[in-house]
Amino acid sequence: MKVSLREITADNFKVCVNLKVAERQKTFVAPNVMSIAQSKVSPTYLPFAVYAGEEMVGFVMYGLDTDDNRYYLSRLMIDEKHQGKGYGRAATLEVIERLKNLDDCREIFLSFVPGNNEAEKLYLDVGFEKLGETNEGGEIVMRLRF
Numbered sequence: 844m845k846v847s848l849r850e851i852t853a854d855n856f857k858v859c860v861n862l863k864v865a866e867r868q869k870t871f872v873a874p875n876v877m878s879i880a881q882s883k884v885s886p887t888y889l890p891f892a893v894y895a896g897e898e899m900v901g902f903v904m905y906g907l908d909t910d911d912n913r914y915y916l917s918r919l920m921i922d923e924k925h926q927g928k929g930y931g932r933a934a935t936l937e938v939i940e941r942l943k944n945l946d947d948c949r950e951i952f953l954s955f956v957p958g959n960n961e962a963e964k965l966y967l968d969v970g971f972e973k974l975g976e977t978n979e980g981g982e983i984v985m986r987l988r989f
Contacts, residue, residue, distance in 0.1 A: 844933040845895075846895055846900070846901075846930055846933040846934050846937060847894045848892070848894075848903060848938075848941075849892050850891065851879060851890050855892055856879075858892075859879070859892050859902055860875050860879070862899065862900075862920065862922040864921070864923055865926065868923075868959070871962065872920045875890075875902045878902065878917075881904075885909075887906045888904055888905070888907075888917060890904040893921070893930060895928075899922075900925040900930045901920055901921035901925065901930055901934060902918065902920050903916070903918060903919050903920075903935075904917050905918075905938050905951075913950070914942050914945070914951050915952050915953060916938050916952075916953040917953070919934060931961075932965055932969065935966070939970075951987045952984065952985070952986050953966060953971065954977075954980070954984045954985065955982055955985070956981075956983075957981070957982070967985075971985040971986060971987045972985060972987070973985055
């Protein structure tokens, strides 16, 4: 499964902000429009549309948190119509590869809402480990070391 990560532009913005997770997942991930807005006030975070061929199937955001000098996979969502096809895994692996190629990145952090079993399984499957801690929002923290 191959995906590409593409810049959010005026041409694809509406499609991106209209992507939706399944109803039961709405408490697990911020809306894409909120993530894009966050990237404007925290420019070390990079938002991308996830494409399978020429079709947008999801959204991802990653970057450097300047408060703790750690790299994070901070958002991952796949539209409800495209879940279960391997796009989330492919997007996660693409982010890992991009961050691995940075000279100052030796590990990636992420967090997920307790009960988001699909996310937990995905992250464990690609090599993240639980740290036995939660962040200030009560999310479970994971790390992948290279």
